[in-house]
Amino acid sequence: MKQSVEQLVRPEILAIGAYHVADATGLIKLDAMENPYRLPAELNAELAATLAEVAINRYPDPFGGGVKEALRAAYAIPDAAEVLLGNGSDELITLITQALARPGAKLMALEPSFVMYRMNALLSGLEYVGVPLTADFGIDLPATLAAINAHRPAVLFIAYPNNPTGNRYPRETVEALIDAAPGLVVIDEAYQAFADDSFMSDAGRRDNLLVMRTLSKIGLAGIRLGYAATTPAWARELDKVRPPYNVNVLTQAVARFALEHRAVFDEQATILRAERARLAEALAARPGFTVFPSEANFVTVRVPDAPALFAGLKAAGILIKNLHGAHPLLSHCLRFTVGSPAENDAVLAALAQLS
Numbered sequence: 001m002k003q004s005v006e007q008l009v010r011p012e013i014l015a016i017g018a019y020h021v022a023d024a025t026g027l028i029k030l031d032a033m034e035n036p037y038r039l040p041a042e043l044n045a046e047l048a049a050t051l052a053e054v055a056i057n058r059y060p061d062p063f064g065g066g067v068k069e070a071l072r073a074a075y076a077i078p079d080a081a082e083v084l085l086g087n088g089s090d091e092l093i094t095l096i097t098q099a100l101a102r103p104g105a106k107l108m109a110l111e112p113s114f115v116m117y118r119m120n121a122l123l124s125g126l127e128y129v130g131v132p133l134t135a136d137f138g139i140d141l142p143a144t145l146a147a148i149n150a151h152r153p154a155v156l157f158i159a160y161p162n163n164p165t166g167n168r169y170p171r172e173t174v175e176a177l178i179d180a181a182p183g184l185v186v187i188d189e190a191y192q193a194f195a196d197d198s199f200m201s202d203a204g205r206r207d208n209l210l211v212m213r214t215l216s217k218i219g220l221a222g223i224r225l226g227y228a229a230t231t232p233a234w235a236r237e238l239d240k241v242r243p244p245y246n247v248n249v250l251t252q253a254v255a256r257f258a259l260e261h262r263a264v265f266d267e268q269a270t271i272l273r274a275e276r277a278r279l280a281e282a283l284a285a286r287p288g289f290t291v292f293p294s295e296a297n298f299v300t301v302r303v304p305d306a307p308a309l310f311a312g313l314k315a316a317g318i319l320i321k322n323l324h325g326a327h328p329l330l331s332h333c334l335r336f337t338v339g340s341p342a343e344n345d346a347v348l349a350a351l352a353q354l355s
Contacts (some may be wrong), residue, residue: 012122019119027319028346032336033191033298035219037268037340045255053170053255062244065252071227072261073143075213081204082235085247089214089226090116093157095211095241096186097124100154108153110139112164112327113187114188117157129153137165137292139173143274145180154183159198161191164323164335166294168195178209184234189213191296193269195277203229211235218265218298220258223251272297276338283336286355298337306332309354316350 006014022031053230086092097107097120097249097304107121119127119248131147134140148156156177161168178185185208187199192213200211203211207309208355210230225247230238258265280299284291290302303309306324312318 004323014181016122019115020174024319027314027317028338028343029319029340030347031319031321031335032221033296033337034216035217035265035268035272036222036343037219037271039219040264041042042145043261043264049252049288050257051250054249056249059245060247060249060252061088064247065249067225067247067252067255067259070256074145074259074262075200077200077229078204080231081211081229082232084228084230084235084242086226086228086242087246087251088216089188089222089228091246092123092226092228093120095238096155096184097121097126099238099241100184102126102154105154106151106152107155107157108147109157110144110159110162112137112330113157114163114260114322115188115326126154126186133162133165135329137162137167137329139169139177141173141176144177148177148182149272152182155186156181157186157188158309159188159190160176160197161195161295163190163296164298164300164321164333165292166296166298166300166335167292167296168197171197174199178206181208184208184210186210186212190230190321191217192201193218193265193292194273194297195295200229204231207231207233212286215258219268220254220265223254225251225255232294269297272338275341275344277327277337279338279344286351298335300330300333300335302333304332306334309351310334312352312354313347316353318347318350320347 029103064085067085071077071083093116101124103127106129108129108131109117111132118128129147129151131144158174160174177248189198189211190213192198199211202209210228212228214226276294276299280291283289283301288304292300306322310320310322323330323333323335
């Protein structure tokens with residue numbers, strides 16, 4: 001007798017839903033921390049000519065086709081570190097959890113944080129340990145150190161700055177956690193382009209450190225390229241889990257092209273930092289709004305009624321992220337991706353109409 005889907009699929013998979021991506025058709029899309037700017041027209045034309053020469057009939061270079069070298073030069077990755085590439089940083093998280101999924105192994109993360117840490121623990125069979133942040137989204141250092149000592153995690157994920165809250169933890173606090181951790185510590189710097197500090201200079205120099213980033217937030221979300229820098233020992237083992245052709249030829253070509261024109265993306269990041277400050281100041285001036293500090297390309301705000309305001313903005317043609325219900329500490333919180341000046345003006349105008 002054939003077995004049903006329900007009989008064959010792991011029960012923990014049956015119990016969850018797929019990752020939900022909201023339909024943004026016809027809306028100003030400010031829910032996914034994307035860069036609102038496209039390439040300038042002249043660079044678009046140059047990129048099109050570059051891609052026309054790509055041999056899409058051939059498998060991609062399994063070593064990255066020069067992308068690792070371009071990343072190393074662009075972002076000052078230390079010589080002591082090895083570079084790994086992923087189909088987005090999501091795949092890098094998957095590789096890490098798959099490599100460490102021994103019986104009884106634990107993955108630890110701060111909460112609330114990026115949902116894919118917990119999701120990958122579940123998918124790979126690691127026990128998940130979440131350590132709550134404080135009410136203002138800071139690290140409770142004594143509680144976190146106690147949790148590390150009690151659970152001895154194989155891997156600890158720290159988003160720096162944190163998503164979905166936007167804040168960057170004090171460097172000395174994170175260093176204390178790296179020093180205390182018995183296993184690998186992953187510093188997820190997805191929003192580093194908008195932040196004032198980085199652990200990249202330590203990559204390859206601390207035996208238990210992996211620094212992970214993505215090109216998604218700087219304006220290349222569509223190509224799905226993440227990268228990590230770590231010691232040769234960790235890179236060697238993680239590379240065994242990596243599919244041999246995980247970064248396709250078009251992604252490799254676009255990444256090389258974009259890194260040659262990095263100044264364009266740096267300028268856009270500068271604009272978005274200024275817009276973040278303007279948006280945060282305007283939101284903080286609204287009655288009942290609590291704006292949390294951000295070093296990312298979004299602003300998280302606690303409002304009197306998050307579901308109602310989310311619905312009102314969507315009806316006005318603006319899609320943001322409703323965080324209410326995702327975690328107790330995110331009660332009545334909304335996350336606004338920083339858009340272009342015109343998009344941010346539209347948000348503020350809509351809020352004025354809804355008050």
